[in-house]
Amino acid sequence: MKSFRRLVYPYLVWAGLLIVLPMLIIVFYAFSTEGNSVIPVLFSFENFARFFSDSIFMEVLLRSIKLAFITTVVCILLGYPAAYFIARLNPDKQEIMVLLVTLPQLINMLVRTYAWRGILLNTSFSPELKVYIGMVYNFLPFMILQIYTSLSKMNPDLLTAANDLGCDEKTAFLKVTLPLSVPGIISGITLVFLPAVSSFFIPKLLGGGSYVLVGNLIENYFVTTGDWNFGSAVSLIMTIVILVSMYFTKKFDYDKEAI
Amino acid sequence: MKKKTVYEKIYLLLIMAFFYLPIVYVIFFSFNASRSLTNFTGFSLRWYQKMFKTRSMMESIYYSTVIAVIATLVSTVVGTIVAIGLSKSSKLIRTIVTQVNNLPMLNPDIVTAIGLMLLFSTMNIPTGFGTLLLAHIIFCIPYVILSIMPKLRQLDDNIAEAALDLGCTPFQALYKVIIPQIKEGIVSGALVAFTMSFDDFVISYFTTGPGINNISTYVYSTTKRINPSVNALSTIIVAAITIILIISNLVPLIRQKRSAHEENY
Numbered sequence: 001m002k003s004f005r006r007l008v009y010p011y012l013v014w015a016g017l018l019i020v021l022p023m024l025i026i027v028f029y030a031f032s033t034e035g036n037s038v039i040p041v042l043f044s045f046e047n048f049a050r051f052f053s054d055s056i057f058m059e060v061l062l063r064s065i066k067l068a069f070i071t072t073v074v075c076i077l078l079g080y081p082a083a084y085f086i087a088r089l090n091p092d093k094q095e096i097m098v099l100l101v102t103l104p105q106l107i108n109m110l111v112r113t114y115a116w117r118g119i120l121l122n123t124s125f126s127p128e129l130k131v132y133i134g135m136v137y138n139f140l141p142f143m144i145l146q147i148y149t150s151l152s153k154m155n156p157d158l159l160t161a162a163n164d165l166g167c168d169e170k171t172a173f174l175k176v177t178l179p180l181s182v183p184g185i186i187s188g189i190t191l192v193f194l195p196a197v198s199s200f201f202i203p204k205l206l207g208g209g210s211y212v213l214v215g216n217l218i219e220n221y222f223v224t225t226g227d228w229n230f231g232s233a234v235s236l237i238m239t240i241v242i243l244v245s246m247y248f249t250k251k252f253d254y255d256k257e258a259i
Numbered sequence: 260m261k262k263k264t265v266y267e268k269i270y271l272l273l274i275m276a277f278f279y280l281p282i283v284y285v286i287f288f289s290f291n292a293s294r295s296l297t298n299f300t301g302f303s304l305r306w307y308q309k310m311f312k313t314r315s316m317m318e319s320i321y322y323s324t325v326i327a328v329i330a331t332l333v334s335t336v337v338g339t340i341v342a343i344g345l346s347k348s349s350k351l352i353r354t355i356v357t358q359v360n361n362l363p364m365l366n367p368d369i370v371t372a373i374g375l376m377l378l379f380s381t382m383n384i385p386t387g388f389g390t391l392l393l394a395h396i397i398f399c400i401p402y403v404i405l406s407i408m409p410k411l412r413q414l415d416d417n418i419a420e421a422a423l424d425l426g427c428t429p430f431q432a433l434y435k436v437i438i439p440q441i442k443e444g445i446v447s448g449a450l451v452a453f454t455m456s457f458d459d460f461v462i463s464y465f466t467t468g469p470g471i472n473n474i475s476t477y478v479y480s481t482t483k484r485i486n487p488s489v490n491a492l493s494t495i496i497v498a499a500i501t502i503i504l505i506i507s508n509l510v511p512l513i514r515q516k517r518s519a520h521e522e523n524y
């Protein structure tokens with residue numbers, strides 16, 4: 001059976017070349033600038049200096065974080081009751097509801113976002129609000145399904161026990177159901193916040209180009225202006241922001257468990 | 260108590276209305292006689308006609324399907340082989356591969372996408388159908404491995420060992436003993452790979468070349484002007500997914516009924 005080990009070796013080469021190397025190239029581009037005719041590339045921090053010295057770039061980054069944060073909060077506020085109510089239905093009705101939540105997700109994300117354009121054309125909403133609607137629409141199903149999964153795993157006897165021990169319905173919810181669904185909320189946050197920070201086609205399709213986010217910035221530097229060095233630096237900064245926020249979300253989860 | 264459940268149902272109904280409103284809207288306006296996305300002026304099939312006549316639109320459906328099918332086949336086969344190899348590997352190799360596979364799954368798509376774009380350009384590989392397909396295979400394999408690994412962990416090593424003791428070659432043990440036991444994981448991995456590939460926009464956008472569009476990049480490229488044929492395209496996608504879902508949900512149901520029926524007699 002040990003001979004099967006050898007099956008992994010080609011993949012190690014493949015993954016090194018096609019998964020790890022591209023990341024290293026981004027780092028390389030981010031820390032360099034186009035040089036002169038003698039030295040074609042120069043190592044430098046110029047791209048980062050440029051990002052942090054211009055307030056416009058910081059504004060875009062903060063706007064993206066704010067958008068992702070508000071989208072995540074709205075998804076929790078709208079998604080939690082939905083998941084909770086679904087979990088209280090009959091088992092066969094639960095199955096139908098889960099299918100109904102999943103179905104729109106199977107339709108291409110671009111097509112779904114395009115669909116909102118027609119509806120939002122009728123309204124006088126600000127570009128910002130239109131982007132928020134599109135974001136919540138695209139990410140809410142992830143949140144509902146994650147919270148529902150953790151709620152449906154819960155042992156119903158716990159609530160009966162809480163009731164027997166003198167808890168009213170509200171206290172039982174706050175002390176039993178809610179803490180047990182925290183893992184679902186956390187994985188929901190990961191699935192919403194992470195792609196929301198970097199999203200760029202929802203703002204472009206629904207915000208009409210006037211609402212620039214960090215994803216649009218990266219797209220712009222890679223596709224339009226062709227300044228790959230600066231574009232790489234921007235995506236590196238964005239990745240670090242995401243990693244840091246994920247670290248704190250996970251830490252919060254562990255702290256909760258410790259209590 | 261009763262009143263409360265009514266409120267709960269109304270809430271769920273509103274959420275579902277939110278989910279399905281744009282879909283219904285698109286289907287409705289795909290039959291609109293005029294170009295408008297806000298005024299319905301009469302029933303017509305002209306946008307469907309236009310869609311079938313627009314070469315680039317039909318090509319995008321073709322590319323999305325072909326790429327998803329090939330990427331699913333390749334990533335499922337490769338992912339299965341790698342997963343089986345990993346289950347027999349040392350802990351170090353397993354950790355390394357898992358961590359590396361986490362990169363494209365945890366990184367934002369746009370980072371994976373520009374990484375590949377820079378790689379192709381550094382290696383002087385012209386972008387086009389080949390790079391698009393390669394990119395899809397690259398990001399699908401980790402998902403396939405991820406969905407097979409739990410099944411392999413549950414596997415009893417002794418069964419495969421017994422097969423070898425009874426005279427199976429390692430290859431026979433693989434496809435007669437191991438693969439049938441992890442079949443469920445392989446199927447769900449393939450399904451994930453197909454939907455990921457068919458749905459992908461960001462990675463495709465940065466790794467495709469001129470003239471090669473899948474549905475996502477095509478829709479993105481038409482957004483500068485109003486193009487009601489996109490509504491027709493959307494309606495056809497919605498219809499196709501609904502039909503596939505109905506069939507995939509009905510077939511097990513019919514089978515179940517039939518076997519229940521046979522048991523009765």
